[in-house]
Amino acid sequence: MPKPxxxxxxxxxxxxxxxxxxxxxxxxxxxxGFHGTAIPEIAKGAGIAAGTIYHYFPSKEAMVNALFxxxxxxxxxxxxxxxxAGAPVRDQFRVMxxxxxxxxxxxxxxxxxxELHHHQDYLDDESRVMENNLKxxxxxxxxxxxxxxxxxxxxxxxxxxxxxxxxxGMMRAHWDGRVELNADQQAFAEQxxxxxxxxxxx
Amino acid sequence: MPKPxxxxxxxxxxxxxxxxxxxxxxxxxxxxGFHGTAIPEIAKGAGIAAGTIYHYFPSKEAMVNALFxxxxxxxxxxxxxxxxAGAPVRDQFRVMxxxxxxxxxxxxxxxxxxELHHHQDYLDDESRVMENNLKxxxxxxxxxxxxxxxxxxxxxxxxxxxxxxxxxGMMRAHWDGRVELNADQQAFAEQxxxxxxxxxxx
Amino acid sequence: MPKPxxxxxxxxxxxxxxxxxxxxxxxxxxxxGFHGTAIPEIAKGAGIAAGTIYHYFPSKEAMVNALFxxxxxxxxxxxxxxxxAGAPVRDQFRVMxxxxxxxxxxxxxxxxxxELHHHQDYLDDESRVMENNLKxxxxxxxxxxxxxxxxxxxxxxxxxxxxxxxxxGMMRAHWDGRVELNADQQAFAEQxxxxxxxxxxx
Amino acid sequence: MPKPxxxxxxxxxxxxxxxxxxxxxxxxxxxxGFHGTAIPEIAKGAGIAAGTIYHYFPSKEAMVNALFxxxxxxxxxxxxxxxxAGAPVRDQFRVMxxxxxxxxxxxxxxxxxxELHHHQDYLDDESRVMENNLKxxxxxxxxxxxxxxxxxxxxxxxxxxxxxxxxxGMMRAHWDGRVELNADQQAFAEQxxxxxxxxxxx
DNA sequence: AATGAATGAGGCTTCATTCAT
DNA sequence: GATGAATGAAGCCTCATTCAT
Numbered sequence: 001m002p003k004p005x006x007x008x009x010x011x012x013x014x015x016x017x018x019x020x021x022x023x024x025x026x027x028x029x030x031x032x033g034f035h036g037t038a039i040p041e042i043a044k045g046a047g048i049a050a051g052t053i054y055h056y057f058p059s060k061e062a063m064v065n066a067l068f069x070x071x072x073x074x075x076x077x078x079x080x081x082x083x084x085a086g087a088p089v090r091d092q093f094r095v096m097x098x099x100x101x102x103x104x105x106x107x108x109x110x111x112x113x114x115e116l117h118h119h120q121d122y123l124d125d126e127s128r129v130m131e132n133n134l135k136x137x138x139x140x141x142x143x144x145x146x147x148x149x150x151x152x153x154x155x156x157x158x159x160x161x162x163x164x165x166x167x168x169g170m171m172r173a174h175w176d177g178r179v180e181l182n183a184d185q186q187a188f189a190e191q192x193x194x195x196x197x198x199x200x201x202x
Numbered sequence: 203m204p205k206p207x208x209x210x211x212x213x214x215x216x217x218x219x220x221x222x223x224x225x226x227x228x229x230x231x232x233x234x235g236f237h238g239t240a241i242p243e244i245a246k247g248a249g250i251a252a253g254t255i256y257h258y259f260p261s262k263e264a265m266v267n268a269l270f271x272x273x274x275x276x277x278x279x280x281x282x283x284x285x286x287a288g289a290p291v292r293d294q295f296r297v298m299x300x301x302x303x304x305x306x307x308x309x310x311x312x313x314x315x316x317e318l319h320h321h322q323d324y325l326d327d328e329s330r331v332m333e334n335n336l337k338x339x340x341x342x343x344x345x346x347x348x349x350x351x352x353x354x355x356x357x358x359x360x361x362x363x364x365x366x367x368x369x370x371g372m373m374r375a376h377w378d379g380r381v382e383l384n385a386d387q388q389a390f391a392e393q394x395x396x397x398x399x400x401x402x403x404x
Numbered sequence: 405m406p407k408p409x410x411x412x413x414x415x416x417x418x419x420x421x422x423x424x425x426x427x428x429x430x431x432x433x434x435x436x437g438f439h440g441t442a443i444p445e446i447a448k449g450a451g452i453a454a455g456t457i458y459h460y461f462p463s464k465e466a467m468v469n470a471l472f473x474x475x476x477x478x479x480x481x482x483x484x485x486x487x488x489a490g491a492p493v494r495d496q497f498r499v500m501x502x503x504x505x506x507x508x509x510x511x512x513x514x515x516x517x518x519e520l521h522h523h524q525d526y527l528d529d530e531s532r533v534m535e536n537n538l539k540x541x542x543x544x545x546x547x548x549x550x551x552x553x554x555x556x557x558x559x560x561x562x563x564x565x566x567x568x569x570x571x572x573g574m575m576r577a578h579w580d581g582r583v584e585l586n587a588d589q590q591a592f593a594e595q596x597x598x599x600x601x602x603x604x605x606x
Numbered sequence: 607m608p609k610p611x612x613x614x615x616x617x618x619x620x621x622x623x624x625x626x627x628x629x630x631x632x633x634x635x636x637x638x639g640f641h642g643t644a645i646p647e648i649a650k651g652a653g654i655a656a657g658t659i660y661h662y663f664p665s666k667e668a669m670v671n672a673l674f675x676x677x678x679x680x681x682x683x684x685x686x687x688x689x690x691a692g693a694p695v696r697d698q699f700r701v702m703x704x705x706x707x708x709x710x711x712x713x714x715x716x717x718x719x720x721e722l723h724h725h726q727d728y729l730d731d732e733s734r735v736m737e738n739n740l741k742x743x744x745x746x747x748x749x750x751x752x753x754x755x756x757x758x759x760x761x762x763x764x765x766x767x768x769x770x771x772x773x774x775g776m777m778r779a780h781w782d783g784r785v786e787l788n789a790d791q792q793a794f795a796e797q798x799x800x801x802x803x804x805x806x807x808x
Numbered sequence: 809a810a811t812g813a814a815t816g817a818g819g820c821t822t823c824a825t826t827c828a829t
Numbered sequence: 830g831a832t833g834a835a836t837g838a839a840g841c842c843t844c845a846t847t848c849a850t
Contacts, residue, residue: 031323034238035234035235054821055833059821117319152394154390155390157375159394162394163371165369165372166371169364170363173360179360180357240844252812253848254811256845261846435727437641438642452831454823454832455825455827522723556798561784562779565785566772566795567775583764599802645841656815657814657816657817657844660841665842
């Protein structure tokens, strides 16, 4: 039984088309960046006329922001949903790492778009807010781990950024074909990053 | 014996102007990216006419490649020069980390341009080769450290990319104002990254 | 015997909708001109979908011509209906002036559209013919007045155009807020225009 | 001996080209209006590439405003220069009328552009100010004539607008081929308009 | 060598019109 | 009839590049 989709103006066909535009845009933006991508390229990728894009987005900037928010929201939601609230910190870290890895491997272009490109130029305020949601969550986890004395005392933000950076570096190397990422490698990397922040006591 | 500089003599004035163009370009590219920057903007930044740029670079693409190589070469040379060949691995790591930090802090725009932007689109083959010089060097160091059993056994490339990624993440957070980077913080981050790859024995 | 209205019957609803389209178009054309007005704007003003307009008019040009003819016909009909055929010329002039003033004041947008805009671009032949109906009638009146030696001998057309132009100038100044138009002012202007053409004898 | 033209950046060639653009634009705007004219049409008329226009005007709107001010200023200057300050009012009126007629006949397109089109849409504030300069001057003349009891008492603005409107009506009829304008006709029309506002005493 | 006006292709966006629903 | 999504030509404007001075 199909659920009575949405308000009205967004029929299934409308949503599908909108998504296909976002997909095509993602493909282009990852390859050539926002400024390097022409609207007709995206339209061709989505199999529609250039003008049609403007039925779904008022401008190229609005489109890139919608794309950014779509995927930034998606990844944040996955991490938050998967997070094992009551589990030991070490497990929380592992789950979070795995969730992000799973996402990045199953949506490589989305991840590349989100994390490998500089967006300062065209993101609006709402998007900028989302930018930091995930990091804020990660910082919270690190901070609690510090309180439990399982993670080094010191700048929470710095530790979190190191781990996040390492994760992105790993993924970038993967896309570029410089490192494989089988299950062992993933676990190995995860452990290394934990070691980076873990409090090592005698 | 230094070879007699290229096909044609380059006067000091010529070199200076060329550099001022590259500086202006750097400024623009960091802010708006390659595709988002117009040649006249760069010319204005350099205090010259737009047409003059074409006396120094045959095209916008050639210019961005020259810029990329200039700074990628600069950072590589610094790291190589500073590298303490005979010192213990732990010291080598520290020196390398510090050298890169010093560079990134004293040339923030150059570092941002090199590491925070996606260049796939316009880099030529020669630039692409340079892209990996530093990482190759880092990988070599890690490999030797593995042989000395001071760094975890496993994928050398992966370990190196994690450290590099963490470094970039730290720097990005610094530019964005999310973390401070005083001497203590720098040392703290360096130690954390060493812990990530170090072989912890009982 | 009136012919049985065109090829197809027009229901009241059809006529109403057609009128509401013309009203909305009038509003837009006065503000931004024909070329400056988009069909969807008119549709929105009429509270219908853009495509619907094409059930009533085959094209934007056809619509603007219909609009022009509607109002040009309306004003002509009023003047002709009100015209006191047997009255003295001075009275005829006064009635005609008043009729036009009444129309212009009660349908300001229609008058502005008709007389304050340049239509050369898009009017078809049929509309162009109507353009001059009123002036021809005015010219006829002036000519008879000349025959009665109450109006200066000389170019009938020129006298008529002067009066018409003065009338339009007065109205334009009124729309623009530069002159008030109470009953006294209207009478004052009418007298001035009569003086312009009247034959003043010693 | 050529005078040392202008500041610098406006060389003779530059000025000429700018003028040729304005001339071409005038031609187009008179025929099809501002919104009905495409930049490439103007460029073709001026014999240059479309992009070149943007070296002389930052936008189409800026261009139409420059055009408006150029001609509005020209006509105002002519009228003011020709005005016989100490002469009898009747002569002042005649001179002003003739000056405007001469201008309108020798620059028909400029006059048509200025007075036969609706500009509300795209004129900026500075242009709007110029719009009324000439009328203000005319109103002043009328007011003094009223003080001398040679022109009817009553709304100065209204009288002036009637005359101005009559003048425009005459010119429009001339362009449209409905009235000739030889010297006799011009004098005839001028006298008629004077009669419109003159105070007729027994 | 330096300039900056000129070019014209190409970018983003609008819009009259069509057509499947 | 009514709708409004879709189209694609065309509009305004930008910009890498050239070239006469």
